Amino acid sequence: MMGSSILYVLVCILSIFLHQINGQQMQLIAGHVLYRHGDRTPVTTFPLDPVKEKDWPNGYGQLTMAGIEQQHRLGGYLRNRYGSLLSPNYTTSEIVIRSTDVDRTLMSAQSNIVGLYPVFNKTDDKVPIQPIPIHTVSINLDFLLGQNDCPRYDQLEEEVNESDDVKKMNQYYESFFKNLQEWTGLTNITVYNAWDVADTIFVEHIYNKAPAWANDAVRQNLSDVNDHAFHFLFANNDTQRIRGGPSIQDIWLNMNNSIHKKSFKKVKVYSAHDTTVSAVLAFLGINYPHQPQYASALFIDLYQRNTSYFVKVEYLNVTDSNISYPYILNGCPAIECPFDTFTSIYKNRFPATADVECVKKMPPMPDDDNGKLLIIIIIVLVGLIIITFLMFLCMHLRKSDRDPPLLGINRSSQIT
Structure with missing residues (x-):
């Protein structure tokens, strides 16, 4: 682990050194940021929790004042980061903000915008913000x-x-999950429903409302389970493509349009959730066990040097620091990944449309002995039905072949 960290630092230093040798500055062309909403109240609770929805401002899943402040600070960070691309005042051709249709992400986007576009020249004191x-x-x-x-x-x-x-x-966590069931009143707790408890306890601890049983050791276990659940959920190529692929595809299209001088936005902002950030990180190959923190942000920016274009990916995973960490993507030669290389790595993994990707697949036929026996039975039944039908058809044809009786007529006298 230490060796890989040292190697990573050396690569970063070498990359900076090569830039100085080349004497060419990278020019920022287009910026893209995907962030998680800010601090919020719990999304749900458990049966034995004495803290109920009425005990939280505005109920479950709502942005708090701390969350508003976090996003306001992040907006200020974006102003510094993308100041070369954005005018001081909002210009519709420069930026677009997209949010999920959830209160906390919409409010996070609003709070972020206030930090991104502080009102420098107020012409009317009655309007303190820029809509x-x-x-x-x-x-x-x-x-x-x-x-x-x-x-x-x-x-x-x-x-x-x-x-x-x-x-x-x-x-591994069987005994812990049994204790958790007794403490919470829930049943059948596994990795994939323990994260609901982990989230609720995490928020309650921040606001000094956690139950007595949620000591340091319990909270650490819950945090570990939560982190691994996020990792496993998006370790699958199909889940990465379906949940992470659409955002990267949208970002790639904007970068490609900017390179070819088509209609594009200088900055695209996406206000979303921890699951969104995790899925995109996993799609890019940055999939380590962790839950993205409140107001964490992923930056995917396009740079130009001479006639060449490069993609740089950075991750800001803390809410009280302005330090983002760059990543060398798998298959890229350096932190600044040539756009063509980025395209060759990811474009063939872009998803189709939702109506194609989201169709549930039929499970394959079983290949065990019981499955084989079932197939044989079905074939035999179909064969019997076909034979029965053919026998019935033959009998019907033979019957229709007979001449009808001639009532009172001598058959030999008929003219043929």
């Missing part, structure tokens, strides 16, 4: 940000839940 549009679609249709109704994804999630890795984790 800026936030675009969204119905949550059940939001394929772009990984929230739509998708039977195929649900099927994949169940397959992951039944995987050997997850079963091993369930066995």
